Amino acid sequence: xxxxxxxxxxxxxxxxxxxxxxxxxxxxxxxxxxxxxxxxxxxxxxxxxxxxxxxxxxxxxxxxxxxxxxxxxxxxxxxxxxxxxxxxxxxxxxxxxxxxxxxxxxxxxxxxxxxxxxxxxxxxxxxxxxxxxxxxxxxxxxxxxxxxxxxxxxxxxxxxxxxxxxxxxxxxxxxxxxxxxxxxxxxxxxxxxxxxxxxxxxxxxxxxxxxxxxxxxxxxxxxxxxxxxxxxxxxxxxxxxxxxxxxxxxxxxxxxxxxxxxxxxxxxxxxxxxxxxxxxxxxxxxxxxxxxxxxxxxxxxxxxxxxxxxxxxxx
Numbered sequence: 638x639x640x641x642x643x644x645x646x647x648x649x650x651x652x653x654x655x656x657x658x659x660x661x662x663x664x665x666x667x668x669x670x671x672x673x674x675x676x677x678x679x680x681x682x683x684x685x686x687x688x689x690x691x692x693x694x695x696x697x698x699x700x701x702x703x704x705x706x707x708x709x710x711x712x713x714x715x716x717x718x719x720x721x722x723x724x725x726x727x728x729x730x731x732x733x734x735x736x737x738x739x740x741x742x743x744x745x746x747x748x749x750x751x752x753x754x755x756x757x758x759x760x761x762x763x764x765x766x767x768x769x770x771x772x773x774x775x776x777x778x779x780x781x782x783x784x785x786x787x788x789x790x791x792x793x794x795x796x797x798x799x800x801x802x803x804x805x806x807x808x809x810x811x812x813x814x815x816x817x818x819x820x821x822x823x824x825x826x827x828x829x830x831x832x833x834x835x836x837x838x839x840x841x842x843x844x845x846x847x848x849x850x851x852x853x854x855x856x857x858x859x860x861x862x863x864x865x866x867x868x869x870x871x872x873x874x875x876x877x878x879x880x881x882x883x884x885x886x887x888x889x890x891x892x893x894x895x896x897x898x899x900x901x902x903x904x905x906x907x908x909x910x911x912x913x914x915x916x917x918x919x920x921x922x923x924x925x926x927x928x929x930x931x932x933x934x935x936x937x938x939x940x941x942x943x944x945x946x947x948x949x950x951x952x
Contacts, residue, residue: 638716638717639668640717640719640733641710641718641794642670642671642720643673643720644656644660644670645723645724647703649724650684652837656727657670657688658688660727661693664730664731668692668733671713673698673710674695676697696713704808718793721790723788735829735833740827744823744825745791746829747765747783747789747790748790749764750788750789751836753837755837755838767829767830769828771826772825773821773823773826777872779820780870785812786816790816792819800818802818805860811857813861814864817864818864848892848893848897849894849897851889852904854882854885855908862878872920875912878912882909883933887933889902902940922934
């Protein structure tokens, strides 16, 4: 079996060598590395071309965004399975070996991932519950059980091609819809309970950057609602909406523009009231501490929290 590892990149010369080198150093050799350079202006191209390995396929495009780049890479991939890897991350030497020992006949294999915080070099392993041979219609809890990022999963290429599953382009948080469509169409999903990829957390991370594009989360959630329109998914979908909206309202504490932060919080609570009218009683809050859920349920307290956070941070 052959694995295609798709690596979109944009001005990541600081990290790209370690990323690609970790892939080429795998104990399992039947791989291809598809690097899509999204118009980098640094020396990314020079670094990639320094690898003397026929398994590396390098493409340089004009800047179109990460959704376009991942779709471009998917079109160029020839492997039986697809693995998306961000260019500031890296994998362990036996990652691919472990993947093929565990994937069996699954359309998707999910695995844990380790976050490495560049600022203080601390590490955190994000665990995914172990499960075998699940399908979404029988296990709607998958919507919230597996994270909605694409990079801790391996996908059978035929699953993506036959169901025309692609990343939305020109929108932030595009990966959430991609993962939802993938798990919705998969005939078998399993997780292996092992941390197989290392996510480097730094200031430039695309998903962690809080800017005016945060409003795209409403568009993405609307697309997910349309995709999961069956009543079978209603409870888990409502939990997802509450979880995502809550995450991005409290993240406005790091929003540079005060007016943008205020406007987003206002729109977020309007969105909750419209789409999950009983959101204050949603099961998402059951696992939150009293203080956290008190802040997260209340628009005024959320604004106060974000304001105080900024004041303390400045001091």
